[in-house]
Amino acid sequence: MATTEAAPTVLSWSGGKDASYALWKMEQAETDANVEVVELLTTVSAETGRTSMHGVRRDLYERQAAAIGLPIQFAHLPADADNDEYEQVMAEVTADYANRGVERLAFADLYLEDVRDYREQRLADAEISGYWPVWGRDTETVAREFADAFAATVVAVDDDALDADFAGRRFDADFLADLPDGVDPCGENGEFHTFVHDGPIFDAPVPVETGERVTKEVGHGDSTVHYCDLLAAESR
Structure with missing residues (x-):
């Protein structure tokens, strides 16, 4: 490199x-x-x-x-x-x-x-x-290229943008297809956040499993976020 x-x-x-x-x-x-x-x-x-x-x-x-x-x-x-x-x-x-x-x-x-x-x-x-190595790239292109190459789990979603059941989902083509109109496919406006556990930058996967889903007020009550707890899992 x-x-x-x-x-x-x-x-x-x-x-x-x-x-x-x-x-x-x-x-x-x-x-x-x-x-x-x-x-x-x-x-x-x-x-x-x-x-x-x-x-x-x-x-x-x-x-x-x-x-x-x-x-x-x-x-x-x-x-x-x-x-x-x-x-x-x-x-x-x-x-x-x-x-x-x-x-x-x-x-x-x-x-x-x-x-x-x-x-x-x-x-x-x-x-x-x-x-800024990826500044200006089209977010739909980035999202689809990423989904094809990596494995990631959605760990947090903003209640103003997405329902709670989006938390804990795999970030993949199905997730992207289910996003409501107006939600950036990369979540660039804070609509959702992910944790990546496999892909071309990894020497080996990071095994994870989803845990409890909780809803919290953040930013001194400025927004409501649905979190899906991630736990380390045994390698399979």
């Missing part, structure tokens, strides 16, 4: 399909041959050990990273962290990466200009530049 001149790059890692797709394309040198992904970066709640958006347990991310063959760093966020606390944690992580010689922080965003602008603003005074 990389040459000796490649820029050491950390990938902001959700464990979901967009990040996995971005890593796949970087490994195929379809984005920039002068990039070497050296680590994955995930934010987790210091209180629960889960990611806030996906609700996935830390141990599954550890298994996922091991199966991919990359180290993973966890940035721990305080319980109910506000934006200032989030930015402080991320600034410290970014500064540490710069000291370690990392040159780029890659993001799997596809088209949301406000999200990209925010990330660029946060990196403006840092010694690390942002990198």
Whole structure:
């Protein structure tokens, strides 16, 4: 994937399909041959050990990273962290990466200009530049290409976009066909989130099984999210 001149790059890692797709394309040198992904970066709640958006347990991310063959760093966020606390944690992580010689922080965003602008603003005074390897790709094309190549489970859905029974489903052609009009096939507007457990970036699958489905108010009651808990399963 990389040459000796490649820029050491950390990938902001959700464990979901967009990040996995971005890593796949970087490994195929379809984005920039002068990039070497050296680590994955995930934010987790210091209180629960889960990611806030996906609700996935830390141990599954550890298994996922091991199966991919990359180290993973966890940035721990305080319980109910506000934006200032989030930015402080991320600034410290970014500064540490710069000291370690990392040159780029890659993001799997596809088209949301406000999200990209925010990330660029946060990196403006840092010694690390942002990198968007799959920016501007058609989300329907990405979703179908991903579904053909990877195995992923939907772990969270926004109640404003999807019914609770979408949580826990396999992300596949049937799932895409069942999405209501107006829902982005990649969930780019936060309609749903996934956890990826097999595909071309993996040396071996990460066996998982679905557990309890729960509904929670998040963002201080700003939205309702249906979560499907994922548990590590024995290899079959």
